[in-house]
Amino acid sequence: MKHYEIVFLVHPDQSEQVPQMIDKYINIVKNGSGFVHRIEDWGRRQLSYPISKVHKAHYVLMNIECTIDVLREIENSFRFNDAVLRNLILCRSYAITSQSQIMKDRDNAKKKIAENELSSAIT
């Protein structure tokens, strides 16, 4: 089965539905006897240019291994879902499970904020 990397942008007002959407897509892949190698929720990010008049969007990254039927099903669900602003599907030659650079930067930023809070609480 082929490996795919999918990134999709969700409208920020529908951020609370993102976990449900992720579960739905994982179920689609598992029902089609595929594998999910990586799921990353980058959270709400500032966009470099407004898309559909919104300046922030909720990013989700998925690395999956599935058949073409499952991929078409996921593509269709993106097309008919108004909450999904944009989606990108890339082909990969192998499964990627390591953390992406964007997720690492987010974790580092969170750590820094936590450290600053600690140091300010001590002093």
Add this chain to the structure above:
Amino acid sequence: MSDNNHSEINKQEFLNCDPEIDYKNLELLKSSILDGGRIIPGRITGMLPWKQRKVSNAIKIARFLALLPYTDHH
């Protein structure tokens, strides 16, 4: 002459770093674009041609995903 030195320095930097060229690697991509969002040409960065092509394609994907701007007029 100064252009030659400039490209030599960048060449050494990129050859020594060897980062994974991906649209998610925003630090690498941001160092390959000008302030306005335009891609710096290969003859100025001094990158190997295959690397420059990879970086250019990664920048175009990142632009589509709004991780990088197309222009500064947004």
